[in-house]
Amino acid sequence: MTLLNRKGIVIRTLPRHEESTLRQLATAGVATLHEAFDRQGLMAPYIRPVQQGISRAGNAVTVLVTPGDNWMFHVAVEQCRPGDILVVAPTSPCGDGFFGDLLATSLQSRGVVGLVGDIGIRDSHTLREMGFAVWSRQVYAQGTVKETLGSVNVPVICAGQLVTPGDAVVADDDGVVVIPHAQVRAVQAKAEARMANEEAKRLRMQSGELGLDIYAMRPRLAEKGLRYYDSADDVEI
Numbered sequence: 634m635t636l637l638n639r640k641g642i643v644i645r646t647l648p649r650h651e652e653s654t655l656r657q658l659a660t661a662g663v664a665t666l667h668e669a670f671d672r673q674g675l676m677a678p679y680i681r682p683v684q685q686g687i688s689r690a691g692n693a694v695t696v697l698v699t700p701g702d703n704w705m706f707h708v709a710v711e712q713c714r715p716g717d718i719l720v721v722a723p724t725s726p727c728g729d730g731f732f733g734d735l736l737a738t739s740l741q742s743r744g745v746v747g748l749v750g751d752i753g754i755r756d757s758h759t760l761r762e763m764g765f766a767v768w769s770r771q772v773y774a775q776g777t778v779k780e781t782l783g784s785v786n787v788p789v790i791c792a793g794q795l796v797t798p799g800d801a802v803v804a805d806d807d808g809v810v811v812i813p814h815a816q817v818r819a820v821q822a823k824a825e826a827r828m829a830n831e832e833a834k835r836l837r838m839q840s841g842e843l844g845l846d847i848y849a850m851r852p853r854l855a856e857k858g859l860r861y862y863d864s865a866d867d868v869e870i
């Protein structure tokens with residue numbers, strides 16, 4: 634029986650990754666991991682960072698919230714450990730300001746590396762100042778209440794992606810990617826190979842070599858019918 638979007642539940646345990654794995658994932662970054670994961674795993678592009686230049690990877694602690702109600706954040710904080718990242722999904726679309734610097738302070742004190750949510754957040758200036766990394770659908774000061782149960786650590790759909798507690802969630806300036814726990818090792822290996830390959834290409838491009846030649850693109854472009862002319866006058870009408 635799936636617990637997807639079931640309310641009124643807190644699961645106390647989740648599978649977690651080694652600190653070194655999370656560090657490597659954060660270094661690889663969202664674009665590389667998405668490619669290494671067969672171009673899967675990306676949350677919708679409306680999820681944006683409130684800061685710039687920060688890359689984070691963590692074990693997903695999921696929070697299912699009712700629109701306009703941030704009660705479950707306080708329940709979630711207690712379940713968090715160092716290296717976790719909070720992933721928040723409302724049961725139906727809501728951009729209220731569920732989260733701000735006070736909750737961030739609480740999460741930071743437990744070693745949580747950031748928050749990703751299909752929600753609104755507030756206190757964005759203070760969040761940047763305190764270095765707590767946040768990715769959200771919008772910044773909106775609208776306050777929320779504490780009346781309705783949601784859940785902590787049940788599977789949720791966040792900005793188009795299924796997130797199961799313990800999945801690796803990686804976020805940077807390019808967006809957010811979710812890698813299911815069991816696939817992290819394989820994706821990480823592919824990402825390492827891809828980074829080595831890109832580094833070799835980067836060196837060749839730095840020295841002025843053309844992508845056209847590095848990738849041997851000329852025959853395929855010709856096959857598709859691409860033609861070169863010395864001047865516009867030479868193009869037959």
Ligand SMILES: O=C([O-])CC(=O)C(=O)O
Nearest residue numbers: 731732733734735736737
């Ligand atoms: O407390 C709230 O409702 C959200 C907030 O602004 C904070 O965490 O600072």
Ligand SMILES: [Mg+2]
Nearest residue numbers: 733734735756
């Ligand atoms: Mg606040």
